[in-house]
Amino acid sequence: MRTGYYGFIGTALCLSFGLAGCETTGGSTGAGYLYKNLTVADGSAAAGEGNNVLYKGNPLMLAGNGIKIGDHLRDVKVAQNDLSLVNIAHTKGEGKVRIISVVPSLDTPVCEQQTHHLSEKNKGLDKMVELITVSVDTPFAQKRFAQEAKIDNVTFLSDYRGAEFGKTYGLFLKDPHLLARAVMVVDKQNTVRYLQITPELTQLPDMEEAFQFARSLITAS
Numbered sequence: 001m002r003t004g005y006y007g008f009i010g011t012a013l014c015l016s017f018g019l020a021g022c023e024t025t026g027g028s029t030g031a032g033y034l035y036k037n038l039t040v041a042d043g044s045a046a047a048g049e050g051n052n053v054l055y056k057g058n059p060l061m062l063a064g065n066g067i068k069i070g071d072h073l074r075d076v077k078v079a080q081n082d083l084s085l086v087n088i089a090h091t092k093g094e095g096k097v098r099i100i101s102v103v104p105s106l107d108t109p110v111c112e113q114q115t116h117h118l119s120e121k122n123k124g125l126d127k128m129v130e131l132i133t134v135s136v137d138t139p140f141a142q143k144r145f146a147q148e149a150k151i152d153n154v155t156f157l158s159d160y161r162g163a164e165f166g167k168t169y170g171l172f173l174k175d176p177h178l179l180a181r182a183v184m185v186v187d188k189q190n191t192v193r194y195l196q197i198t199p200e201l202t203q204l205p206d207m208e209e210a211f212q213f214a215r216s217l218i219t220a221s
Contacts (some may be wrong), residue, residue, distance in 0.1 A: 003014055014123030019201070033116045033149070036109065040206050043178070044126055044154045049171030053180050055201045062180060073190045076168040078157040079135060081143040088165060091155060093130020097217050098186045099210060100132045102171055104178040110202060114181070117207045119151045126153040136160050136179055142210045162192035171197065187217050 048066020067074070073089035080086055091098070101118045103111035104199050113117040117131050122131065131154045135142065135183060144211040159165040166172030171180045183205040185194035194213040196205045 001086060006216050019196065026100050029188065033113075033120070036060070036113060037118070038110060038113055039200075041196070041200060041203040043071065045199040047180070047182075047195075047197055047198040051170070053173070053197065053199055053201050057200075060173045060175070060201070062183045063171055063172045064167035064170040067184075067192060069139045069192055069195050069197065071192050073186055073192065074168050076164050077161075078159055078165050079139045079141045079161060080094045081156060081159075083139055086132070088157065091130060091132065093132070093159070094190070095114060095188055097129040097188060099125070099129055099214055100134060100186065101205075102179050102182040102184075102206075103133060103140065104173075104181060104201065105141060106133075106135055106137050110115075110181070110204060112149075113153065114183075114204055115145075116149065119149075119154050121207070122211055125211055125214055128218055130155060132157060133217060134159055134165055136166070136177065174206065181205060183207060184218065185210055185214045193217060 025212050045051060046066060047062060047068065047094070049063055051062045051066065051074050053062065075087055075089050077085040078088050099118065101114060103114055105111055105117060118131055118133065133154050136159050138160050139158045142158055146152070146154070146156055163177065166179045171182055173180060180197055181201055182195065182197040184192050187193045194210060198205050
């Protein structure tokens with residue numbers, strides 16, 4: 001029953017959003033994941049009401065009070081794999097540098113690659129920082145994705161309960177009820193020090209730049 005439910009959710013996202021290559025990815029195999037030559041976004045969009053990101057050149061409006069560099073992480077609860085709630089500002093990595101990767105849906109190729117990149121290409125940062133992925137996928141779907149992809153060094157947090165994270169951070173796309181694609185680096189004092197929101201939803205954020213920034217924060221401390 002759960003498998004059918006996940007398939008339904010993935011199909012619904014594809015039909016409502018028309019994501020390129022939106023077929024569910026199924027059996028990713030961790031180190032055997034085949035990276036694709038996807039475009040990395042140049043620059044960043046602004047979060048929050050009145051701003052937008054593009055999908056194949058077509059604007060999608062953002063909702064909520066936009067987060068920006070220099071802001072502190074805002075209190076909002078997201079769901080863990082066991083359905084318990086945790087405040088995004090107070091995850092297990094609080095007090096350390098954290099990298100928060102935000103994706104629309106894990107079962108799409110761009111989101112899948114972004115998450116594999118976070119997990120597999122951080123060059124040892126996972127031993128020093130907390131790596132977090134946030135999406136609107138259900139906690140069950142996130143757990144299934146992590147198991148199939150053999151990813152165990154990323155904290156998966158779900159915004160499926162009303163997209164409160166998206167709205168609180170200005171990263172919510174009202175239609176089709178997804179999150180914008182973004183990556184942020186948060187320092188030990190819970191301050192957002194790096195933020196990229198991809199202006200075009202089909203492009204990847206610059207994960208290497210985020211890694212480099214996170215490493216610079218560790219070195220400076």
